[in-house]
Amino acid sequence: MTRLTARRSLLKGSAAAAALPLLPLSATAQERRFEPQAGPWRTFELTTVVEVPETRGVTRVWLPVPSVTSDWQQPLDNAWSGNAAQVRLVADAGRGVRMLHAEFADTVDKPRLTLTSRLQTRNRLIDWSKPTPVSEDPAVLRAALAPAELMPVDGVVRKTALEATRGASSDVDKARAIYQWVVTNAHREPKTRGCGTGDIKTMLETGNLGGKCADLNAIFVGMCRSVGVPARDVYGLRLAPSAFGYRELGANSANLKGAQHCRAEVFLKAHGWVAMDPADVLKVMRQETADWIKDARHPLVAPVMKGLFGNWEGNWVAWNTGHDVTLPGSAGRRPLPFLMYPNGENAAGRFDELAPDSFRYTISAREVSA
Numbered sequence: 001m002t003r004l005t006a007r008r009s010l011l012k013g014s015a016a017a018a019a020l021p022l023l024p025l026s027a028t029a030q031e032r033r034f035e036p037q038a039g040p041w042r043t044f045e046l047t048t049v050v051e052v053p054e055t056r057g058v059t060r061v062w063l064p065v066p067s068v069t070s071d072w073q074q075p076l077d078n079a080w081s082g083n084a085a086q087v088r089l090v091a092d093a094g095r096g097v098r099m100l101h102a103e104f105a106d107t108v109d110k111p112r113l114t115l116t117s118r119l120q121t122r123n124r125l126i127d128w129s130k131p132t133p134v135s136e137d138p139a140v141l142r143a144a145l146a147p148a149e150l151m152p153v154d155g156v157v158r159k160t161a162l163e164a165t166r167g168a169s170s171d172v173d174k175a176r177a178i179y180q181w182v183v184t185n186a187h188r189e190p191k192t193r194g195c196g197t198g199d200i201k202t203m204l205e206t207g208n209l210g211g212k213c214a215d216l217n218a219i220f221v222g223m224c225r226s227v228g229v230p231a232r233d234v235y236g237l238r239l240a241p242s243a244f245g246y247r248e249l250g251a252n253s254a255n256l257k258g259a260q261h262c263r264a265e266v267f268l269k270a271h272g273w274v275a276m277d278p279a280d281v282l283k284v285m286r287q288e289t290a291d292w293i294k295d296a297r298h299p300l301v302a303p304v305m306k307g308l309f310g311n312w313e314g315n316w317v318a319w320n321t322g323h324d325v326t327l328p329g330s331a332g333r334r335p336l337p338f339l340m341y342p343n344g345e346n347a348a349g350r351f352d353e354l355a356p357d358s359f360r361y362t363i364s365a366r367e368v369s370a
Contacts, residue, residue, distance in 0.1 A: 034244045034303035036123035036313045041074070043120050044239050045368050046317060050082075050342060050361045052104075052111040057347025059104040059111045062327050064339050065089065066117055067098040068234070068318040070273075072124040075117070082113035090329070095322030097339055101329055106347075118368075119317055121239070124275045126310035134272030136230075144230035144267060148323035150199045150337055151218055153226040160204055161223035171229045175266045175276070178223045179309055182278040183296050185209055186216050188286035194354040195260055198233070198323075198337055214338065216279035217264040230267035231276075232321045235340040237261065239365045240315040246304070248283045250315055256363040257356050260340045263312060277308040 048063050061084075066075035080087055084102035091098045104111035147153045164181040168174045189210030196215035200222045203209055209219070217233055224231035238251035238259040251259035264276040284304050285293040296305045325339045333350060336343070341353035342361045351359045 031299040032245065032303055034246065034249075034307040036125060036243075036307065036311050038125060039123055039314075041120040041122050042314055043076075043118065043368050044317065044365050046117045046119065046237075046239065046363070046365045048115045048342060048361060048363045050111070050113045050344070050359075052344065052346070052351075053360055055104070055106060055108055055111065055346070057106045059106075059108070059344065059346040060329060060331075061102045061104075061111070061113055061342065061344040062090075062330075062339070063100045063102075063113070063115050063342050064235075064319040065098050065100055065115070066119045066317055067091075067096055067320040072122055072314065073318055074120040076119055078115065078117045080113065080115045083108055083111065084113055087113070092322060092326045092328070092339075095320070095325055097320040097322040097325050099327075099339060101327075103329065121317060122314040124312050124314065126271060126274055128271075128310065131270035132272075133270055136267060136272070141230045141267060144232045145225050145228065147225075148198075148337075149335075150197060150201070151222040151225075151323065152201050153222060155201065156204045157200060157222050158226035161226045164223065165227055171266075171268050172270070174227055174229050175224060175231075175268065175274075176309065178220055178227075178229075179276060179278050181223070182216060182220045183281050183285075183305060186211070186219060186278075186282060188212065188216070188279070188282040190287065195262055195340065213262040213279040213283070214340070216282055217262050217277065220276060220278050221264050224266055232265060233323070233338065234263045234265055234318045234321050235260075235338050236263065236316050236318040237340075237363065238316050240367065242313060242315060244313075246284060246288060248288050249280060249304070249313065253365045253367070256365060259363070261316060262338070262340065263316070263318070274310055275308070275312045276310070277312055280308055281305050 050061055052059055065078050080100060085105045087102045090101045100115050102113045165174045165177045168177045186209040192212045195213045196211040198214045198218035200219045221231040221233050238261050240253050241250035265273045266276055268274050281304050285301050293301055319340060323338060324335045326335045343353050344351040
């Protein structure tokens with residue numbers, strides 16, 4: 001079977017699978033609960049510490065800070081210390097991405113920077129039974145329909161989305177069909193570095209739909225955009241364990257190395273911006289147990305599949321929603337696909353943000369009283 005034939009077979013099978021309703025669980029099955037409820041704001045103090053082991057010319061560091069203000073997140077303040085010659089909050093303003101930029105003189109022995117951000121977060125919920133038409137800035141919606149460098153909205157992306165949404169008329173129906181398509185056809189690939197790159201054109205052209213959150217949720221976002229449903233990735237970091245006992249849906253607050261996580265949201269005319277996270281459904285399927293669960297109707301997965309279509313748990317901070325992000329003051333390098341990790345550079349080049357042990361950064365969080 002050729003690669004193209006294999007992909008066509010996959011699409012044909014996936015369309016049928018996506019149309020299937022989730023079957024009732026067996027009365028003997030033990031279902032895990034995943035039901036985020038309305039609750040109070042939680043306040044977190046989030047600390048990132050960067051220690052560059054050696055100096056090679058001027059050193060520059062960029063750290064993401066919470067840039068999203070909403071009814072589920074409130075950034076409070078940022079404070080920093082270290083031995084940098086200059087430290088300031090900067091932004092890729094066109095994409096709404098804020099960051100802390102530090103520059104260290106070439107005479108500094110070991111560049112050090114500590115950033116402490118305080119924020120409040122809470123569970124994000126939707127009541128599908130109470131539609132309320134919501135307006136949004138047309139410029140924001142245009143941005144949420146536009147292509148990005150690694151996320152085209154034509155060609156194979158649009159073709160796949162049209163097949164996945166065949167028969168769906170409303171924006172809710174289209175979002176649901178694409179959500180189910182991603183869960184049915186894609187998979188979590190633990191060997192992917194970091195959170196992936198979000199190169200959805202290559203993934204769909206090759207039929208290799210394995211990746212991590214920045215890949216899997218990008219497929220969802222790109223497919224939604226291609227059929228006229230505004231959508232965007234939301235790049236962030238897990239802060240604390242899940243309240244529902246799912247190991248893979250939370251993090252160890254004392255050591256958040258590798259806790260970066262990208263979520264997604266869509267704009268629905270009757271509900272406004274709505275939470276989505278098919279990538280975490282696939283993470284539970286692949287990594288919550290020793291066995292790879294291949295059926296979203298499994299009692300461990302079904303509550304997550306249902307819950308993450310419209311809701312998410314407030315144990316996570318959103319940095320930003322930007323694609324193709326420029327680092328102000330960088331030495332002429334290409335934009336990043338997204339800013340979710342600490343970044344840095346010196347005369348030897350760009351640091352590997354996916355290697356916290358060699359770049360030498362740590363991230364931790366603690367929950368505090370407001």
